[in-house]
Amino acid sequence: RRAEFGSKHPLTNRLGGRLAEFGPRGGDQAILPGLWGSRWQEFLEAYSLAVAPVTNQQYGEFIRDGGYSESSYLSEVAWRWLRESLISAPAFWSSPDWGNPGRPVVGVSLYEAQAFCKWMSVRTGKPFRLPTEWEWEHAASPDGRRWPWGDESELTTRANTLESGIGATSVVGLFNQGGFFDLAGNVWEWTGSIFTGYRVSTGVEREARGFTTYVIRGGSWLNDRTHAMAANRDHYPPFERHSDLGFRVALDD
Numbered sequence: 001r002r003a004e005f006g007s008k009h010p011l012t013n014r015l016g017g018r019l020a021e022f023g024p025r026g027g028d029q030a031i032l033p034g035l036w037g038s039r040w041q042e043f044l045e046a047y048s049l050a051v052a053p054v055t056n057q058q059y060g061e062f063i064r065d066g067g068y069s070e071s072s073y074l075s076e077v078a079w080r081w082l083r084e085s086l087i088s089a090p091a092f093w094s095s096p097d098w099g100n101p102g103r104p105v106v107g108v109s110l111y112e113a114q115a116f117c118k119w120m121s122v123r124t125g126k127p128f129r130l131p132t133e134w135e136w137e138h139a140a141s142p143d144g145r146r147w148p149w150g151d152e153s154e155l156t157t158r159a160n161t162l163e164s165g166i167g168a169t170s171v172v173g174l175f176n177q178g179g180f181f182d183l184a185g186n187v188w189e190w191t192g193s194i195f196t197g198y199r200v201s202t203g204v205e206r207e208a209r210g211f212t213t214y215v216i217r218g219g220s221w222l223n224d225r226t227h228a229m230a231a232n233r234d235h236y237p238p239f240e241r242h243s244d245l246g247f248r249v250a251l252d253d
Contacts, residue, residue, distance in 0.1 A: 020042065049139050053181075059105040068089070091241040104187045105246050108245070109239050110214050111238055113190045127252050130192035161224060164185070169244070185218065186218075195215050
């Protein structure tokens with residue numbers, strides 16, 4: 001089964017539904033000393049993940065459909081933050097470069113990404129959401145590979161990271177990485193997982209209360225190849241909005 005997400009970039013076929021491995025493998029810490037944790041196995045429920053990050057073109061449909069004026073798409077905390085901050089579009093939406101229709105949407109907070117997922121759910125009748133960090137990692141490294149395409153870096157041709165010299169986001173579709181686009185590089189991607197110690201439940205996380213940070217994955221055009229490793233993880237407060245931060249959607253299978 002292939003669940004459609006837009007006309008150009010569908011969701012993958014079924015992932016998970018089996019015992020999966022997570023965490024840095026031997027030698028990873030030598031490449032990126034800041035990596036957390038060790039390798040372990042855990043059962044991962046079945047899910048589908050978008051082939052590509054959400055583009056400006058796709059996100060524009062959400063804006064035109066009144067996504068920023070619908071309180072039901074957000075929690076009470078998120079809605080209050082959105083109203084008080086006078087936000088009605090991504091941070092770089094008016095830029096002719098960052099706002100290119102084919103590039104991934106950037107400058108979106110976790111709250112805006114969650115609202116997009118809720119809008120997609122209402123629009124399609126399917127339970128769209130942000131992936132957990134474990135679902136993201138499993139897609140990027142289903143067999144323990146260091147990057148989505150394998151163990152060799154090859155970053156100048158495989159991903160939009162600092163080594164590519166592009167110096168900005170790139171049009172989605174240029175870097176095919178094992179059947180996905182831009183899992184490594186281009187933009188960091190929000191996940192629905194609260195940042196805690198590495199070995200925690202793979203289930204969908206509850207919404208945070210108070211000052212909590214959420215895991216982001218994948219590295220970006222602004223970072224070197226080490227940040228794009230499948231096991232690497234970073235985190236931001238949910239209201240952060242940057243020119244190298246976007247998201248992709250997931251769906252329960």
